[in-house]
Amino acid sequence: MEWIPTRAAGLERLAQFLPSAGRPYAERRNVDLGPQDRSNVSALSPWLRRRLITEEEVVAAVLTRHSAAAAEKFIQEVTWRTYWKGWLELRPAMLERFDAERIAFRAELARDGNLARRFARAIDGATGIACFDAWVEELRELGWLHNHARMWFASVWIFTLRLPWQLGADFFYKHLLDADPASNTLSWRWVAGLHTPGKHYLARAENIARNTGGRFAPYGQLNEAALPLTEDAPPLPVTPLAPAQRHDGGPCALLLTEEDLHPESWDPVGEVKAIAVLPSATVHAPGSPAARFSEGALADAAARASAHFGVSCHTVAAADLPGWLAGHGLTALVTAQAPTGRIAWQLRTVEARLAADGARLVELRRAWDDLLWPLATAGFFKLKTRLPGVIERLGLDPAAPRLL
Ligand SMILES: Cc1cc2nc3c(=O)[nH]c(=O)nc-3n(C[C@H](O)[C@H](O)[C@H](O)COP(=O)(O)OP(=O)(O)OC[C@H]3O[C@@H](n4cnc5c(N)ncnc54)[C@H](O)[C@@H]3O)c2cc1C
Numbered sequence: 001m002e003w004i005p006t007r008a009a010g011l012e013r014l015a016q017f018l019p020s021a022g023r024p025y026a027e028r029r030n031v032d033l034g035p036q037d038r039s040n041v042s043a044l045s046p047w048l049r050r051r052l053i054t055e056e057e058v059v060a061a062v063l064t065r066h067s068a069a070a071a072e073k074f075i076q077e078v079t080w081r082t083y084w085k086g087w088l089e090l091r092p093a094m095l096e097r098f099d100a101e102r103i104a105f106r107a108e109l110a111r112d113g114n115l116a117r118r119f120a121r122a123i124d125g126a127t128g129i130a131c132f133d134a135w136v137e138e139l140r141e142l143g144w145l146h147n148h149a150r151m152w153f154a155s156v157w158i159f160t161l162r163l164p165w166q167l168g169a170d171f172f173y174k175h176l177l178d179a180d181p182a183s184n185t186l187s188w189r190w191v192a193g194l195h196t197p198g199k200h201y202l203a204r205a206e207n208i209a210r211n212t213g214g215r216f217a218p219y220g221q222l223n224e225a226a227l228p229l230t231e232d233a234p235p236l237p238v239t240p241l242a243p244a245q246r247h248d249g250g251p252c253a254l255l256l257t258e259e260d261l262h263p264e265s266w267d268p269v270g271e272v273k274a275i276a277v278l279p280s281a282t283v284h285a286p287g288s289p290a291a292r293f294s295e296g297a298l299a300d301a302a303a304r305a306s307a308h309f310g311v312s313c314h315t316v317a318a319a320d321l322p323g324w325l326a327g328h329g330l331t332a333l334v335t336a337q338a339p340t341g342r343i344a345w346q347l348r349t350v351e352a353r354l355a356a357d358g359a360r361l362v363e364l365r366r367a368w369d370d371l372l373w374p375l376a377t378a379g380f381f382k383l384k385t386r387l388p389g390v391i392e393r394l395g396l397d398p399a400a401p402r403l404l
Contacts, residue, residue: 005296010047022070032146045178086376131216143177143289155203159226193228200228244365252332260336261301337363
């Protein structure tokens, strides 16, 4: 499996996977066949993460090939991504809390020699637990792990190696091609038993042996009796989403960020006079496959945007955006809404500075997000139940009766 950071490569992988997206996916998705064989899952996550391809178009493509019933499992899995994004969007303070804890634990590594040694053994793949050490190598070399391997990895990290989950999430984030603040942080919390208090995910040797086709069999090496983690911090209240913004259709500049690299489908953007590209804000390990994917994805989007809108693209640092916009004689900077994360944090400053100059940042929200994010108030169930209605409303299923 090769992850090439272009929209064309993402669409090619989608077309290749499409025949398997129905029942074969539902039946075999939990098996980790190993890095040489990713035929039973889509492996689309690096492209979806940056919206080189979008959830909507993946779901629409799957429904042209399979019935809604046959593709139900795959579509639900795609929507787990949306659920995590929505959940965090409704409780943005959770990411700030995680970030503070992550930084505190990194400082602790400098003080606590025992913790530092155990941490170093884990991230060097030198724990002596063969499956875990192999996943570390796979993550570092390829930047990607199968979903089940991520669950086992996080569980072994937390309950067998007894390392802070925040350092594990940080390690994943630095190396994953699809590193996502919502899916990554909240999945680690879910494994730990913090997302649904009292319900944790325990990796078991028998399950690993069965679902890796016997490649690994860590019998007697795992803590299979651990209790869920608990935390003192109170649950965060749900903050309703602000209404989606629109651009009035006048002349504007576009801002491309890693959060959404398909500007051809932004709606509507008015007359585009200039395009800026925000440099990568991810914190991938330098020289890692993830860092290279990020750079390549931005370059691909810039080339496509330039061809589509007929204007050249310039890389502009966040601090320089107000001056750059004014230099073009424009007062509207249009971008896709950046969900909670580093880019959104950067954009808050940009927005304030633009407002001080009498200019405006317009953050467009895709219909998919607008309809589904508000449903992430509690567990996945509510979103899952309302999903068919949203698919119908967006007209994604060619077999469904059209709404009048
Ligand atoms: C500890 C841990 C950390 C994770 N970190 C990330 C992350 O940083 N970024 C990320 O995109 N996913 C993350 N996931 C979710 C999941 O593992 C990956 O999305 C999935 O493995 C990608 O493989 P795929 O593209 O073959 O998925 P498929 O099974 O083919 O599913 C199709 C798409 O649906 C989405 N999806 C599927 N399952 C999930 C899920 N459980 N949660 C969220 N989205 C899902 C992905 O966008 C995926 O590309 C994490 C899971 C765990 C347990």
